[in-house]
Amino acid sequence: MNLSQAMGWQKTLQTRHNELVQLRNENSSRSTRLWGEKQEKITEPVYDVKHLDNLVTKIAIEIRKLDEGIKTTNAVTQVLDYVKNEDVLGEVR
Numbered sequence: 001m002n003l004s005q006a007m008g009w010q011k012t013l014q015t016r017h018n019e020l021v022q023l024r025n026e027n028s029s030r031s032t033r034l035w036g037e038k039q040e041k042i043t044e045p046v047y048d049v050k051h052l053d054n055l056v057t058k059i060a061i062e063i064r065k066l067d068e069g070i071k072t073t074n075a076v077t078q079v080l081d082y083v084k085n086e087d088v089l090g091e092v093r
Contacts, residue, residue, distance in 0.1 A: 003073060010066050017059045024052050 001009070034040040 003070065003077075006066060006070050006073075010063065010070065013059055013063045013066065017056065017063060020052065020056045020059065023047070024049075024056060 029043050029045050032042045032044070034042065
């Protein structure tokens with residue numbers, strides 16, 4: 001995998017992670033209100049909470065591993081066809 005592909009995959013992982021976290025926080029349960037002698041609110045899970053949490057954790061770990069790999073690759077990769085020229089910065093007179 002080259003850097004461009006890795007960065008694209010990282011973006012995909014981050015998007016999926018955000019979707020799952022949002023799902024876990026907002027839509028993971030269904031509430032039903034029962035009106036009668038007692039006003040009860042019954043909350044039922046829509047998804048398997050443990051499985052959803054496990055998915056979120058796995059994707060977060062994968063994002064961290066990929067980020068470390070990208071940083072390591074960047075540290076050893078040289079920029080091609082560029083020579084640093086500090087004279088371009090100039091001097092104010």
